[in-house]
Amino acid sequence: MVVDIDDIDTVAVIGAGEMGRGIGAVAALAGYETAVNDIDEDQLADAREQVEWSYDKTVENGAATREEVEAARDRLTFTTDFDAAVGDADFVTEAAVEQQAVKEDIFADLDETAPEEAILATNTSGLNITQLAESTDRPAQVIGTHWFNPPMLMELVEVIMTEHAPESVGDTGEALIESFGKTPIRCKIDIPSFIVNRLMRPYGEAPAWMVYRGEYSITELDSAMKYKEGFPMGPFELADYTGGIQIRVEGEGDHLEDDRPMAYDTEVCPLLHQLYEKGRYGRKADAGYYEYDERDEPQIPVDAGQGVDTLEVWAPIVNEAAKMVQNDVATVEDVDTGARLGGNWPMGPLEKADEVGADAVLQTLTDVASRQNDTNKLAENLPCDLLVEKATTGETFY
Numbered sequence: 001m002v003v004d005i006d007d008i009d010t011v012a013v014i015g016a017g018e019m020g021r022g023i024g025a026v027a028a029l030a031g032y033e034t035a036v037n038d039i040d041e042d043q044l045a046d047a048r049e050q051v052e053w054s055y056d057k058t059v060e061n062g063a064a065t066r067e068e069v070e071a072a073r074d075r076l077t078f079t080t081d082f083d084a085a086v087g088d089a090d091f092v093t094e095a096a097v098e099q100q101a102v103k104e105d106i107f108a109d110l111d112e113t114a115p116e117e118a119i120l121a122t123n124t125s126g127l128n129i130t131q132l133a134e135s136t137d138r139p140a141q142v143i144g145t146h147w148f149n150p151p152m153l154m155e156l157v158e159v160i161m162t163e164h165a166p167e168s169v170g171d172t173g174e175a176l177i178e179s180f181g182k183t184p185i186r187c188k189i190d191i192p193s194f195i196v197n198r199l200m201r202p203y204g205e206a207p208a209w210m211v212y213r214g215e216y217s218i219t220e221l222d223s224a225m226k227y228k229e230g231f232p233m234g235p236f237e238l239a240d241y242t243g244g245i246q247i248r249v250e251g252e253g254d255h256l257e258d259d260r261p262m263a264y265d266t267e268v269c270p271l272l273h274q275l276y277e278k279g280r281y282g283r284k285a286d287a288g289y290y291e292y293d294e295r296d297e298p299q300i301p302v303d304a305g306q307g308v309d310t311l312e313v314w315a316p317i318v319n320e321a322a323k324m325v326q327n328d329v330a331t332v333e334d335v336d337t338g339a340r341l342g343g344n345w346p347m348g349p350l351e352k353a354d355e356v357g358a359d360a361v362l363q364t365l366t367d368v369a370s371r372q373n374d375t376n377k378l379a380e381n382l383p384c385d386l387l388v389e390k391a392t393t394g395e396t397f398y
């Protein structure tokens with residue numbers, strides 16, 4: 001199996017959509033012979049055009065020279081021929097549609113066609129990587145490499161391990177990500193949503209419950225998190241942007257079939273159901289938490305969040321972060337790096353906990369949970385042992 005970064009010369013990417021094309025562009029620019037494969041000719045043509053555009057931008061921005069970009073173009077091919085794309089690959093990353101069955105078929109095909117020493121990775125946002133590994137005869141050589149959008153610009157990549165993959169394969173994956181000029185963080189256990197999206201969930205969820213309970217308004221919370229705390233977007237603005245309402249409602253119950261550690265076990269806030277039933281999926285539907293008929297950006301007054309205690313939003317996120325550390329999913333540093341580079345947050349949740357004190361976080365979490373009648377939801381907000389320990393001993397995370 002490939003265990004040394006120096007053994008990797010050739011990269012293949014399966015799926016030429018938004019992510020696959022960007023990953024291919026990064027790999028070729030970093031010096032790898034790269035093939036991007038898709039079943040759809042039109043997607044490949046679009047991908048080629050978009051990569052040309054982004055390479056031109058890279059030169060304009062001074063991030064690469066014209067010669068470097070020309071050399072990358074020569075190293076990058078777009079093809080519908082799966083066998084040609086992966087036949088010589090040392091590292092393959094799959095970035096096809098987010099459907100477990102489609103990905104399992106692709107992994108079985110990769111296992112048959114890619115060289116037997118090749119590492120096979122997936123860009124899934126949260127599907128079961130352990131099952132993907134098990135659909136091959138080389139489960140030890142399967143990992144997740146979860147990129148952020150757009151790959152050319154976003155610095156973070158999560159490297160996700162399964163119980164089948166040894167440390168050495170994760171190390172090689174991280175070394176490769178570094179050679180691409182990106183920053184890897186390690187998700188040591190295959191859990192739903194991995195590190196960054198795991199933090200994003202309470203960022204959307206806890207504020208939705210606060211609005212549902214009538215404690216704050218949508219604009220108050222968005223304004224507070226954006227302008228007082230310095231997040232790039234408030235939780236509702238972000239959910240409208242990413243389609244979070246639809247993703248959460250349609251994904252409710254997924255945990256019933258997920259036997260991975262830390263599988264979710266909570267219900268979606270009724271506020272999301274109400275919006276979903278009205279077809280208010282977010283920006284792409286012209287309405288979500290906000291209306292988008294006449295303007296692109298929601299109007300969020302800078303001073304609307306003055307009365308919001310932002311620690312109420314932070315506390316469940318800190319708790320989720322501490323749970324990941326407690327369960328040895330990720331280090332304190334990797335959790336915070338994920339939040340800063342993956343979410344563009346002003347600081348990581350565990351840095352925040354150290355800044356305000358774990359005891360203050362615990363107190364706020366308990367207060368919020370006590371206002372919540374829904375017992376199911378209460379369970380998610382129960383403080384984890386590590387947070388309680390930090391609060392009691394006065395120890396910090398760093």
Ligand SMILES: NC(=O)c1ccc[n+]([C@@H]2O[C@H](COP(=O)([O-])OP(=O)(O)OC[C@H]3O[C@@H](n4cnc5c(N)ncnc54)[C@H](O)[C@@H]3O)[C@@H](O)[C@H]2O)c1
Pocket residue numbers: 014015016017018019020037038039040043095096097098099102106123124125126146147148149
């Ligand atoms: N878009 C994001 O912001 C984002 C971020 C991180 C991870 N991801 C993940 O990356 C993956 C790709 O997402 P995307 O947004 O690029 O999707 P996309 O819909 O833009 O592209 C998916 C591509 O896969 C192709 N495809 C489908 N079946 C295929 C097959 N059998 N073989 C080859 N190609 C096939 C489709 O033709 C399409 O071009 C998903 O798993 C997604 O969850 C997406």
